[in-house]
Amino acid sequence: MKNIKSIIALLLSLVLVFSFFGCSKGANEEKSAREQRKENNQLVAAIGSEPEGGFDSVTGGHGSVTKLIFSTLFKRDKALGWEGDLATGYSVSDDKLSWTVTIRDDAKFTDGTTVKASDVAFTYNQAKVAGADIDLTIIDKVEATNDTTVVFHLTRVYSPFIERMGYLGIVPEHAYNDSFKDNPVGSGPYKIVQWDKGQQIILTPNEDYYGEKAKISQLTLAFLDTDAAVAAIEKGTVDVAEINGTLANKEVPGATVIDIPSIECYGVCFPMIKDTGDKAKDGAYMGNNVTSDLAIRQALNAAVDREQIVKGVLNGYGTVSTTGLEKMPWQNENTALSADEYGNVDAAKKILADGGWADSDNDGIVEKDGVKASFKLLYTEGKYRQEMALEFVKVAKSIGIEITLELKTWDTILDEIHKEAVFYGFGSGDPSELYNLYYGGIAGGEVAWDNSGVYSNPKGDAIIDKALEAKDEAEALSYWKALQEYASPKGDAPYCWLVNADHVYLAAEGFSFGQPVVQPHGGRIFDNVVEWNWTK
Numbered sequence: 001m002k003n004i005k006s007i008i009a010l011l012l013s014l015v016l017v018f019s020f021f022g023c024s025k026g027a028n029e030e031k032s033a034r035e036q037r038k039e040n041n042q043l044v045a046a047i048g049s050e051p052e053g054g055f056d057s058v059t060g061g062h063g064s065v066t067k068l069i070f071s072t073l074f075k076r077d078k079a080l081g082w083e084g085d086l087a088t089g090y091s092v093s094d095d096k097l098s099w100t101v102t103i104r105d106d107a108k109f110t111d112g113t114t115v116k117a118s119d120v121a122f123t124y125n126q127a128k129v130a131g132a133d134i135d136l137t138i139i140d141k142v143e144a145t146n147d148t149t150v151v152f153h154l155t156r157v158y159s160p161f162i163e164r165m166g167y168l169g170i171v172p173e174h175a176y177n178d179s180f181k182d183n184p185v186g187s188g189p190y191k192i193v194q195w196d197k198g199q200q201i202i203l204t205p206n207e208d209y210y211g212e213k214a215k216i217s218q219l220t221l222a223f224l225d226t227d228a229a230v231a232a233i234e235k236g237t238v239d240v241a242e243i244n245g246t247l248a249n250k251e252v253p254g255a256t257v258i259d260i261p262s263i264e265c266y267g268v269c270f271p272m273i274k275d276t277g278d279k280a281k282d283g284a285y286m287g288n289n290v291t292s293d294l295a296i297r298q299a300l301n302a303a304v305d306r307e308q309i310v311k312g313v314l315n316g317y318g319t320v321s322t323t324g325l326e327k328m329p330w331q332n333e334n335t336a337l338s339a340d341e342y343g344n345v346d347a348a349k350k351i352l353a354d355g356g357w358a359d360s361d362n363d364g365i366v367e368k369d370g371v372k373a374s375f376k377l378l379y380t381e382g383k384y385r386q387e388m389a390l391e392f393v394k395v396a397k398s399i400g401i402e403i404t405l406e407l408k409t410w411d412t413i414l415d416e417i418h419k420e421a422v423f424y425g426f427g428s429g430d431p432s433e434l435y436n437l438y439y440g441g442i443a444g445g446e447v448a449w450d451n452s453g454v455y456s457n458p459k460g461d462a463i464i465d466k467a468l469e470a471k472d473e474a475e476a477l478s479y480w481k482a483l484q485e486y487a488s489p490k491g492d493a494p495y496c497w498l499v500n501a502d503h504v505y506l507a508a509e510g511f512s513f514g515q516p517v518v519q520p521h522g523g524r525i526f527d528n529v530v531e532w533n534w535t536k
Helices: 002-022 028-041 062-069 118-128 163-164 225-233 294-301 306-312 345-354 385-398 433-438 458-468 473-483 525-531
Strands: 042-046 074-076 082-083 086-094 098-103 140-144 147-156 190-196 200-205 216-223 242-244 255-260 265-269 318-320 373-381 402-408 421-426 495-501 503-508
Touching: 028 042, 028 525, 042 225, 042 385, 062 190, 062 525, 082 086, 086 163, 098 118, 098 163, 118 140, 118 147, 147 163, 225 242, 225 503, 265 385, 294 495, 306 318, 306 385, 306 495, 345 458, 373 385, 385 402, 385 421, 385 495, 433 458, 433 473
Parallel strands: 042 216, 042 242, 373 402, 373 421
Antiparallel strands: 074 082, 086 098, 098 147, 140 147, 190 200, 200 216, 242 503, 255 503, 265 421, 265 495, 318 495
């Protein structure tokens, strides 16, 4: 029955694809339609689901698609550093509580008006009140001192603040209203010219864009799931879509696979304290008498063959991760596991034995002080997650640790998020993520996701404090690296990081993304959209 429903769903998706792209034509005509798009530098890209909240950057970033329409103050460069977008420079006050940003004077919104510092101030002040999907509580107020200068006044010193200034798309104060999300006005490289709700959005280049001009003269974003998108590429009605490593092996005539490196990291978070019956501030019980033992965490880190996961689960479209920070400027390479320090079952068994864990009753599960090495691993639906979790469970069994895999939603997981291991995906390219993962002061706090394993190391916390109190990210770099002496597999091992999953795309032959930035969790493929092009 399940298979029949899946087939029906796919057929309905194909009907939708063929209908709104005019697919009643013959195969030769459809092929010529793509050739015509190439000649005119037009492109159809499948992007999955339609943005739920429309295109109101005040209420959230809405992912990389925001960068099509809106400009931000700063943007990522190819090396995961920062460079100016609207901003031409910044300075930090002596007390580190005020960040003064100068912006360019040649940027215009698509309604022809000039982008001013007052628009920047309005965007951030409005977003703070509206409750944007990033934490802006650190901002006291934002004010424009003239048309090209804006000052951010903070409630506390915060060295990664540039991350906040690289997130929100700037909106025009004069045009912002209740219908803005459906009729957005921005200063990015593209503008929306047609939106067929539930089907597609058509964009054309912003003639007044101050940066490099977009090469694609018409960009159509189709709201299709992966299976329907692949079928549409094969049919010739879609030109590019994100897929996964499994589908990358599918031969699609006239199409090729594009593999983009990422910092999208997957790993297992361990509860770090014993179960004493205590509750977190969010009301959930905390602690696990198995994963709170260092030998268990170190043994699992040693046992998992990450290269096998890359080959077997990701089909080679990814890289090994042991710190969750590969490719990050702040990774401390001395804390990463080398190739001979993981995938070693014998070494893992020795770690367990040295830690007092032994299978005294010969049931295949080690125990210590009467406690069986048995716990649950909670995971949610998502690309690769179940397959990687199953491999993790299999490896654990080989060293005498019993793990029960349990599927949850992000709502139902909350009751056990502090007492059972959780399978996560991370990777924002933001060093402050280390605060969210490892700072003891937020463990068991009101936000369940922050440091959900309730990890706390006073020495590590002191280093995080110094990192956050630094002047900016450059000054904080050495502290973030020092933190990893504790929050790493060679330290307290609060996580078992597994792999970085590349972002894989199926594209019509002749299409090029240019040189995209390394992709974070959730993607940032539109960040360099001006480089997209047909090369042949």
